[in-house]
Amino acid sequence: MTDAATRDDARKPAQVEAPLLRVSRLNKSYPTPQGPVAVLKGVDLTLARGESVALMGESGSGKSTLLHLVGGLDQADDGEIVIDGVDVTWLSDTGRAALRRETLAVVFQQFNLIPSLNLQANVAFQARLAGRFDPAWTDELIHRLKLQDLLERYPEQLSGGQQQRAAIGRALAVRPRLLLADEPTGNLDEATADDFMALALDVVAATGCAFLMVTHSERLAARLQRQVRLSAGQVRLSAGVINQP
Ligand SMILES: Nc1ncnc2c1ncn2[C@@H]1O[C@H](COP(=O)(O)OP(=O)(O)O)[C@@H](O)[C@H]1O
Numbered sequence: 001m002t003d004a005a006t007r008d009d010a011r012k013p014a015q016v017e018a019p020l021l022r023v024s025r026l027n028k029s030y031p032t033p034q035g036p037v038a039v040l041k042g043v044d045l046t047l048a049r050g051e052s053v054a055l056m057g058e059s060g061s062g063k064s065t066l067l068h069l070v071g072g073l074d075q076a077d078d079g080e081i082v083i084d085g086v087d088v089t090w091l092s093d094t095g096r097a098a099l100r101r102e103t104l105a106v107v108f109q110q111f112n113l114i115p116s117l118n119l120q121a122n123v124a125f126q127a128r129l130a131g132r133f134d135p136a137w138t139d140e141l142i143h144r145l146k147l148q149d150l151l152e153r154y155p156e157q158l159s160g161g162q163q164q165r166a167a168i169g170r171a172l173a174v175r176p177r178l179l180l181a182d183e184p185t186g187n188l189d190e191a192t193a194d195d196f197m198a199l200a201l202d203v204v205a206a207t208g209c210a211f212l213m214v215t216h217s218e219r220l221a222a223r224l225q226r227q228v229r230l231s232a233g234q235v236r237l238s239a240g241v242i243n244q245p
């Protein structure tokens with residue numbers, strides 16, 4: 001529990017704040033020619049409001065699978081995903097699209113900016129699509145992410161670090177309650193990754209959203225509030241203890 005949460009609880013003893021994300025007993029397998037292969041085997045994971053958590057684990061341990069399930073990009077076999085009090089486990093395609101539009105945002109390793117739009121239009125794109133474009137907030141994000149001198153440039157005219165800063169700006173422009181990032185620094189060199197993390201943590205804090213980030217880097221993971229590890233299909237604390245929801 002964070003200090004802030006402890007103080008909050010002391011002030012309002014009757015209220016226990018519900019977590020922003022609660023993943024319970026989540027199972028996911030993929031079909032293969034040799035039969036289904038279980039990747040997630042009863043994953044439990046909880047994020048408090050505004051909490052930032054690093055998700056680590058060997059390549060192939062199921063980190064992207066877990067992020068895709070939480071992000072509404074794929075469906076679990078079994079278990080439960082509750083975001084901000086709403087059970088999103090069995091949403092229809094339309095419901096999952098609304099979830100991605102209204103509640104959460106995802107940043108991928110590959111930046112995924114739209115090549116035909118300049119940086120300014122890229123940052124505003126998702127918020128406009130969701131009908132939640134807020135010029136003042138977008139402008140604040142652009143300045144916090146140090147993008148103000150690059151607004152007219154197209155993605156091909158930007159470095160990897162600049163593109164990833166634009167991608168997180170685009171994600172946060174909709175003011176999501178949960179930000180998911182799948183190895184956002186995977187294509188960046190170490191110094192650029194460090195700069196990106198500092199700016200990313202600043203804008204995440206400004207938004208107050210919860211942040212779940214997959215990374216291979218112990219160094220970057222240590223900058224988040226908590227670190228968990230996927231191993232043998234379950235989420236464990238980094239020390240190897242099973243993480244209770
Ligand atoms: N669409 C899919 N079909 C079949 N197998 C998959 C699919 N996606 C992932 N896998 C397998 O599931 C396992 C976990 O993958 P992934 O979640 O991408 O791991 P990580 O992100 O931790 O590297 C891997 O063995 C991978 O080959």
Ligand SMILES: [Mg+2]
Pocket residue numbers: 063064065182
């Ligand atoms: Mg992955």
